[in-house]
Amino acid sequence: MNARTDAGTRIEKTLEAAIARAGGEGAPPQLAAAMRYAVFPGGARIRPRLALGVAGACGNDQPGLAAAAAAAIELLHCASLVHDDLPCFDNAATRRGKISVHCAFGESLAVLAGDGLIVMAFEILARAGVEAPHRLAPLVTTIAASTGMPNGIVAGQAWESEPEIDLSQYHRAKTGALFSAATRAGALAAGGDPDAWRPLGEFLGEAYQVADDLHDIASDAADIGKPTGQDAAHGRASAAALLGVDGAIDRLDALVADAIASIPPCAGAAELKAVIRVAAERFVPKSLARVAA
Amino acid sequence: MNARTDAGTRIEKTLEAAIARAGGEGAPPQLAAAMRYAVFPGGARIRPRLALGVAGACGNDQPGLAAAAAAAIELLHCASLVHDDLPCFDNAATRRGKISVHCAFGESLAVLAGDGLIVMAFEILARAGVEAPHRLAPLVTTIAASTGMPNGIVAGQAWESEPEIDLSQYHRAKTGALFSAATRAGALAAGGDPDAWRPLGEFLGEAYQVADDLHDIASDAADIGKPTGQDAAHGRASAAALLGVDGAIDRLDALVADAIASIPPCAGAAELKAVIRVAAERFVPKSLARVAA
Numbered sequence: 001m002n003a004r005t006d007a008g009t010r011i012e013k014t015l016e017a018a019i020a021r022a023g024g025e026g027a028p029p030q031l032a033a034a035m036r037y038a039v040f041p042g043g044a045r046i047r048p049r050l051a052l053g054v055a056g057a058c059g060n061d062q063p064g065l066a067a068a069a070a071a072a073i074e075l076l077h078c079a080s081l082v083h084d085d086l087p088c089f090d091n092a093a094t095r096r097g098k099i100s101v102h103c104a105f106g107e108s109l110a111v112l113a114g115d116g117l118i119v120m121a122f123e124i125l126a127r128a129g130v131e132a133p134h135r136l137a138p139l140v141t142t143i144a145a146s147t148g149m150p151n152g153i154v155a156g157q158a159w160e161s162e163p164e165i166d167l168s169q170y171h172r173a174k175t176g177a178l179f180s181a182a183t184r185a186g187a188l189a190a191g192g193d194p195d196a197w198r199p200l201g202e203f204l205g206e207a208y209q210v211a212d213d214l215h216d217i218a219s220d221a222a223d224i225g226k227p228t229g230q231d232a233a234h235g236r237a238s239a240a241a242l243l244g245v246d247g248a249i250d251r252l253d254a255l256v257a258d259a260i261a262s263i264p265p266c267a268g269a270a271e272l273k274a275v276i277r278v279a280a281e282r283f284v285p286k287s288l289a290r291v292a293a
Numbered sequence: 294m295n296a297r298t299d300a301g302t303r304i305e306k307t308l309e310a311a312i313a314r315a316g317g318e319g320a321p322p323q324l325a326a327a328m329r330y331a332v333f334p335g336g337a338r339i340r341p342r343l344a345l346g347v348a349g350a351c352g353n354d355q356p357g358l359a360a361a362a363a364a365a366i367e368l369l370h371c372a373s374l375v376h377d378d379l380p381c382f383d384n385a386a387t388r389r390g391k392i393s394v395h396c397a398f399g400e401s402l403a404v405l406a407g408d409g410l411i412v413m414a415f416e417i418l419a420r421a422g423v424e425a426p427h428r429l430a431p432l433v434t435t436i437a438a439s440t441g442m443p444n445g446i447v448a449g450q451a452w453e454s455e456p457e458i459d460l461s462q463y464h465r466a467k468t469g470a471l472f473s474a475a476t477r478a479g480a481l482a483a484g485g486d487p488d489a490w491r492p493l494g495e496f497l498g499e500a501y502q503v504a505d506d507l508h509d510i511a512s513d514a515a516d517i518g519k520p521t522g523q524d525a526a527h528g529r530a531s532a533a534a535l536l537g538v539d540g541a542i543d544r545l546d547a548l549v550a551d552a553i554a555s556i557p558p559c560a561g562a563a564e565l566k567a568v569i570r571v572a573a574e575r576f577v578p579k580s581l582a583r584v585a586a
Binding site: 148 | 314315316317318319320321322323324325328372376379381382399400401402404405407408409411412413415416418419420422423426427429430431432433434437438440441442443444445447448450451452453454455459462466
């Protein structure tokens with residue numbers, strides 16, 4: 001088993017343990033099912049892989065805490081997808097190639113599933129933090145700040161409700177925040193310096209945003225498992241609209257190169273660069289890869 | 294300033310600091326306003342007062358952490374009110390004597406305000422926990438378990454979506470969980486034994502539930518600032534329906550007496566009993582107090 005498979009296994013096991021505990025004695029069965037449905041099967045798990053990759057590069061001396069941090073970030077990402085798909089936001093019928101949570105379980109359980117996943121993220125962090133109490137406060141603070149107000153993914157989603165949108169705030173909060181949290185949390189969980197790993201998360205967050213814009217205009221729904229053309233339909237600004245498809249692809253390549261160049265000198269740098277190259281390949285929609293080939 | 298006024302001031306100041314930070318640089322203005330609206334002006338702040346009362350009874354050697362724990366519990370309570378009022382749940386137009394959050398700000402911002410308040414609760418705990426790192430993990434675990442799945446207030450709300458409701462699980466999770474968290478978190482923040490304070494929270498949670506059922510049938514909406522008759526309208530089980538009004542009042546009195554009797558021997562017991570008696574008086578609807586007089 002190589003390091004990449006191993007990371008994927010650790011992420012799924014940590015998520016599975018959390019979801020199993022949530023469905024334990026006394027649980028309302030439908031909400032337990034809705035939360036499981038929201039988390040499995042997952043997408044590319046890009047953010048938790050990034051967190052584990054950075055933890056590994058920093059020595060990973062507390063693997064349980066690093067796995068919890070990675071899983072917490074994925075749970076918060078899943079929660080945001082469930083809530084963003086609700087009728088009052090994108091009203092999306094599909095997600096990750098299957099029916100969205102509110103269409104499968106109803107709106108009430110979708111709201112509660114998102115709430116339950118947010119709480120679960122902090123609970124698994126705290127349970128793992130018993131082993132390394134001095135790392136817990138900065139970890140929770142970093143992850144919470146990247147999720148809530150004023151600059152986290154909740155704030156990012158809220159910009160869509162404003163009459164005048166601050167575009168750079170919007171993208172930085174909606175997408176960049178959780179990528180930046182992933183690299184910093186990975187470092188914190190392993191006793192590393194979070195600030196040294198901030199640029200990596202920020203470059204990758206911006207790259208992911210450009211890729212997401214490209215997806216939205218260039219792929220068909222079957223490719224990515226959710227409705228496309230949403231930016232135009234909802235009047236949202238998009239890098240592809242500003243730069244054109246070719247310009248956006250160039251920008252994406254440059255951001256991934258910047259991300260790799262930003263990795264601080266460390267023992268695990270080569271392995272981490274490989275993780276990032278694989279993740280970046282997943283960013284580009286199949287239909288664009290076909291055009292480029 | 295007596296201890297009770299002082300506790301009230303500390304709670305409001307801690308909440309104000311958290312809400313001010315959420316509205317800081319880069320915040321989407323409408324979500325910042327919706328979160329402030331959901332928290333101020335507050336209700337009776339019964340749960341955070343209880344948490345601070347127990348912290349005081351345990352010596353309160355980390356007042357910043359105790360205040361953060363109390364405020365975190367209130368933020369989670371406020372978040373649950375915002376989400377419970379949504380059209381897909383109670384569809385309530387009023388709350389705490391004013392227009393509910395989704396009616397004032399729209400459904401999207403109400404969903405996000407609840408999300409933001411949940412995240413904020415854990416963020417303020419972590420920020421205060423830097424001063425006492427060994428207390429942070431059990432505090433976050435206790436508060437998260439009382440909020441999420443399988444036994445917290447989110448689970449309690451989810452029982453309303455089940456075809457067959459487990460009544461005792463429903464009440465214990467929906468109301469009891471956060472009262473029990475309040476006493477245990479107050480103890481944990483002050484270095485006390487959380488299990489010794491569990492019965493106090495559980496008795497008061499059950500008392501509050503009985504009082505809430507009485508409110509629902511006996512008061513008019515102007516008395517309590519939210520729609521009444523909701524249990525009957527939504528087909529929910531109620532202590533008043535099972536025991537009759539007189540029986541429910543007797544049950545309430547017995548539970549408050551049990552709560553007071555459960556307080557462990559400690560220096561601050563007399564002050565804490567006074568806090569509980571005042572809180573219990575607020576439980577009973579004015580119209581029933583008039584009938585009883």
